[in-house]
Amino acid sequence: MKFEYPSQLPVSAAREDIAEAVRSSQVVIVSGQTGSGKTTQLPKILLELGRGSHGRQIVHTQPRRLAARTVAERIASEMGVRLGDEVGYQVRFTDESSPKTRLRVVTDGILLAQIQRDPKLMQYDTIVIDEAHERSLNIDFLLGYLTALLPKRHDLKLVITSATIDSVKFQEHFEHALHAKVPVIEVSGRTYPVQVVYEPLGTAPALMRSVPGFETGAMPGDADYAALSAAPNAKDAHDSTIDVPTAVARACAELVIHSSHDRGPRDILVFASGERDIHEFENALRRHYGPRAVDMRRPDAIEIVPLFARLSSKEQHKVFESHTHQRIVIATNVAETSLTVPGIRYVVDPGTARISRYSKTAKVQRLPIEPISQASANQRSGRCGRIADGIAIRLYSREDFETRPEFTEPEILRTSLGAVVLHMLSVGVARTAQDVTNFGFIDPPDMKAVSDGFNELTELKAVARKHGEVVLTRTGRMLARIPIDVRLGRMVIEAAKSTTPNTLAAVLVVVAFLSLQDPRERPEENREEADRIHNRYADPTSDFLTALNLWDRVFQADGEPSNSALRRICKTEYLSWLRMRQWKDLVSQLREMCREFKFKLGDPIPVSRPALEIRQLPLNQQAAHSMCCSWDAQGIHTSMLAGLLSMMGMQVVREPKASDFSGLKGAARARAMKRAQKMAKNDYQGARGTHF
Known part of the structure; x- marks a missing residue:
């Protein structure tokens, strides 16, 4: 194992x-901007100190699976060891570690599951x-749990890394809980100035008068310009003539032209x-660039590289490989903090992200696309000042940016707490709703959200009350061990019990x-x-049975396909090969759990399948269903x-009355009656008087 620390990374100093x-x-807090080397160098410093020895390991948590694997691979290659030996990783479907492992990189969900089996994390x-x-x-x-565990295990060290914004909050929390000084070490990197420009949808380009191949849009001073800039969300307020993919393609084209005289790395992160x-x-980018985006031998080639969690590891690695031509990387917000994509000089930020929210009325967790906070927008623009002066184009207005919340709300304040409460009961750190709010959370959830969590568990028969305390039932103890949403686990x-x-x-x-x-895909x-192809499986009575028909x-019907056969099937049936593989993996994992x-x-x-002669017909001759x-x-x-009691x-049915349409005549009356009849069947009354 070699210990070398790249001098260009601020953390090395x-x-x-x-x-x-x-x-x-x-407890030690290391704070610094993304890209300062905290993630990859800290574990090496700890290993060199002799941590992770005498039969114990260092565990290093990452919020995303993609980051956990990439980080482990990077550390292993820097230390000159094989991945899975001294440095390993563990995510939901994979465990690459061995008895030799001293550093284990895991997703935070894996560490939570380990707490159930080993509450003291020995x-x-x-x-x-x-x-x-x-x-x-x-x-x-995890931070709340460790707040309670650290006083009981004086040999356990906790290192927290954070972007600069939150480190004081963490420091105050742990100093108050442990009555000891908690050092904060700043490792902010040297950054170059980043010019941030605003290009709301439908307005003119910010860096040049016009971009060949695209509409120019409203110029400053035009009547529509003020309207397009002022609207908090131009998309909703105006039927803007320009859509987001076109705006992204134009911003990239603008940066490509603008950078054509620059030397050195000129990559763009979208x-x-x-x-x-x-x-x-x-x-949209491929349509605009045509052959330039296909033929990498051209001197003016532009390589377009997507980056998201479900790509194969080979495709994910592509982002980190060296290259000679200009590259446009399109990534989800994994690239905002978890991964540093090398060589980025420019950023295009449409200003939205999927943010998990719990809908109290529908009682489900949703992932709506929402405008990001100012802190996230600044994280994104900061990704391009690492190697030279950068430019970030935001596809919204300065006014819009200034009205956004300063920080993203912690997830605990916008989520269903059923799973959290279940976890706390099974680990034994809570017995009443009061215990949950008094637990060492940095931002305690309000009592209403906690009691909603308890109600959800009561509805699922996971908890029962005994002498004023809440205890887990047998169902609850099983639910705590199932690695999926509590309603689905139920x-x-x-x-298992009744079928x-x-x-x-x-x-x-x-x-x-x-x-x-x-897994079904519907390409534009x-x-x-x-x-039409998906409709062959559609069961008119149930979407659940449709999924089974597809499976x-x-x-099954024609035997288990090999990898190449699965790819062929997915291509002709418009299915995502990766999601089908994930589906199969998760089913295997759940089957394993049922055996346990x-x-x-x-x-x-x-019970029965369509006849073989129907299954063997050419696709275009197979009818719907x-x-x-x-x-x-x-x-x-x-x-x-x-699992869905409160959703029944x-x-x-409220039949429309003739008097509802008394003021209407002719076609307008017919339309209104037709709409009223359709609406009459769409109202449902659920438990506790809810309507949906």
């Missing part, structure tokens, strides 16, 4: 200070919580809020489908064709309802 702080204090002598400023639910729970946006931005337990082994296997397939993104250019066709619980488990075999199988629909749906409703 603070190496002695960090080592000294770790020797003398139980396996570790040092814990590094990376990217703590993200304040995800898992990070907040932020997207999800996979669909990445594909749309990529298509469906599995119900199927046949084969129906349980079918419920596992449906539950895995609901945990992941839909072939949308109708894709819908049976791909993985000693559930009787069969196979997800339908022709690939539907027959399943134990009653057993499957009964199991699913156990009775249809309330």
